[in-house]
Amino acid sequence: MPKLGMTMEEGTVQVWFKQEGDTVQKGEPLLSVLTDKVDIEVDAPASGVLHKILVPAGQTVPINTPIAIIAAEGEVVEPGRDAVPAGETRGSGGKAAPPGKVRATPVARRLAAQWGLDLAAIPGSGPKGRVTRADVEAFAASRQAAALPAEAFGPAAVAPAAGSPPQAAVPAGLAAAPANAAAAPVTGPQAPVAPRRIPLSGMRRVIGERMSQSAFTAPHVTLTTEADVTDLVRLRTALNEEDRRHGGPGIGYLDLFVRIAARALLEHPYMNARLEGDELVLEPEAHVGVAVALPDGLLVPVIRHASRLSVGAIARERHRLVQAARNGTLSPDDLHGGTFTITNLGAYEIGPFTPTINPPQAAILG
16 A cells, blocks of 8 residues: 555555456556545556455555555466466456556546446546546536437436436426326336435545544534624735736635634634644644535645735635645645634525534634
8 A cells, every 4th residue: 555645544445447367557547545535546556467456445454555466477476475376367358458548537437437438538628638527427428418319308307316427408498398298197106216325435434534533522612703804805806806917716705714814823823723642732834724515525625834825825726726626636645734724605605604623623714
């Protein structure tokens, strides 16, 4: 298990992209590893044959634990490590060698495999042509729209089940049935539909563990107040216009709150602290995490040294982190080391609310 971040101690194998007996090339994607809510694609460290998978998908092991054996073609593996007799190979049933490396995020690979899509046929919009989750969803929707005849559109749209490919939009005028359409005959009572069961794994499992840890170790007290932000609105408008003139992503209120909170944390060090055993650790720097909602859960990438950054620099870093979170390209180090968290539900027309403290931090701003 490779060490994929400075603070990583263990990793969970999410999916193997190869099977035992498959040929692998150095540098091509071999497996996906989950570490602290982030899926990371791990490349093959050498070329050869994937002789043995030692850690199956779903298992968590400490770093440096052997997870697979890659052997040279025809190599005899030492006894005691699932040796293969000379002359025998664990082939893939005459299956042709897999195609060349396709750059894709782990989430995109999982969805493509789940929906039976060829990754090589999907145009990538990420860095260096990397295929992202959005690319897979758009490709699936376009294929479905092209294959679906007009008469297949029913009288009402049915929301897809979670985990299903996105549905193509129903063209205007086709959603409603003709006025003289005959009602469907009643055929009797319908068979009961079994509930869907979703394994609590990956990001959902980590989020559940963190929320439980927070609830049982940090008694939550919520304080609310009101402030006149007339001057802040004027400041944001001016900074936003200036930033966009220089090609920046624009300044949002969240960027201002990150800057304000970071300065306030240094003036109130007990708010910029964490509980470690029987000690309270006061952090000398303000590293502010910003919550990002995803379809599978929530991530909190960290803007480091936020008190030292200009509002424009904060906006650019926040934009980078949000895009990386949505594309599945965050690194473990992007998520570690936060001393305070801001979560903003204003876009959903939510007023005051009580967020859960992000452990081991001492406070959160909602």
